[in-house]
Amino acid sequence: MSLILAVGLVGVALMVERFYVIVMRSKTNGRLFMERVIQLVRGGKIDEAIKFCATSTAILPDIGLLILRSRSRDETDLRTVAEAAELSLLPKLERRLAYLKALLRVALLLGAFGLLAGVRSAAIGGATGGAGAHARLGRALDPAMFAIVVAVVLELGHAYLVSQSVRITREIHELSARLINALIDRPDVRLGHR
Secondary structure (H helix, E strand, C coil): CCCHHHHHHHHHHHHHHHHHHHHHHCCCCHHHHHHHHHHHHHCCCHHHHHHHHHHCCCCCHHHHHHHCCCCCCCCCHHHHHHHHHHHHHHHHHHCCCCHHHHHHHHHHHHHHHHCCCCCCCHHHHHCCCCCHHHHHHHHHHHHHHHHHHHHHHHHHHHHHHHHHHHHHHHHHHHCCCCCCHCCCCCCCCCCCCC
């Protein structure tokens, strides 16, 4: 049980750290931010757009800042800058998320081990005529049940963090494409906008 608890605590600590990096540090209203930056760029106010991007430490404004600071109007150069920016910033979103899946599997395996050890102990106690074999058998379920609870918490945390990471990644790709289009004066196409 203590090993399962330790795995759970490590997982929760990891979730808190990832929550801070993915959700809190990247906290920005992506849609409003994109519209404002695109509006400034289309209005020829590149310096204002750079200042607007520099006011935040979130990942989305970082991408905008890197593209805008390139001062290029060549589409190939802009795409190269955008790809390089994405390659340097996107791993921050995905870092250590796979550890949560590994920790939940470890918790389940430790629970299964605890269950088997408890059943074995109860079986040996019952075979030797020892009293309380049924009580030991009942306690053998405790590690497995605790492991399932820990695994559920880790799975839910993992699912939430991955969904937030995917959302931010999509916003980054959209901003890159739309910002490049604005810089080379190509029409802005938004889904659902007429």
